Amino acid sequence: MKNFSVVLIIAVLITACNGEISPKPTPYLKLQYPTSSYKKITTNCPYTFEVSKNAKVNFKANCWSTIEYPQLKATIYITYRPVKNNLLEILKEVEKLTFEHTVKADVINAIPFENFDKKVFAKMYNIEGNVATNIQFRATDSVKHVLSGALYFYAKPNYDSIVPAIKYIEKDMMHLVETLEWK
Structure with a gap:
């Protein structure tokens, strides 16, 4: 009886391994973000714009603000600077922040916007790349105002992992710039 059991187990093992073994496909995480809808933000500051209804906006006394995305663990930091015959100086300072990322950036794409x-x-x-801030913008009326913004995630930079979130917030940031109005 023992011999029969051993033969049966060996037979099952031999016949069970006859099929082709193929590797399982790499699973990809399917991220779903809410559809963007926007609300106009009006304050005592010399500008207005629209932001996603999914974001929380906080203003400071100097018209600086934060736009928080708690679900994505991300924040857009908005900086306002009045121009006092120093437009070029302010714009160079803003660009300096952007181009400090060239050490770690794979690519820096600039998209102009004019209204x-x-x-x-x-x-x-x-x-693009494992940098502290993957999206930045600057906007001006070329006379009185400069508004700049930078997106930060509360995580160690890993570009491949956060690309979907970056693309989602990038649309909101572009909408902010497109709806920006000076008072």
């Missing part, structure tokens, strides 16, 4: 009716002249920077 002559609203006097909004902007540039959005998409910075």
Whole structure:
């Protein structure tokens, strides 16, 4: 009886391994973000814009603000600077922050934006790679105002992992720039 059991087990093992073995496909995480809808933000600051209804906006006394995305663990930091015959100095300072990322960035893409009716002249920077901030923008009316923004995640930079979140927030940042109006 023992011999029969051993033969049966060996037979089952031999016949069970006849099929082709193929590797399982790599699973990909399917991230679903809410559809963006926007609300206009109006304050005592010299500008207005629209932000996602999924974000929390906080203003400071100097018209600096934060736009928080708690579900994505990300924040857009907005900086406002009034121009006092120092436009070039302010713009160089903002660009310096962007191009400090060249050490770790794979690519820095600049996307210009102009709205002559609203006097909004902007540039959005998409910075690919494991950098601290993957999206930045600057906007000005070329006379009185400069508004800049930078996206930060509360995690160690791992570009491949956060690309979907970056692309989602990038649309919101572009919408912010497109709806920007100076008072």
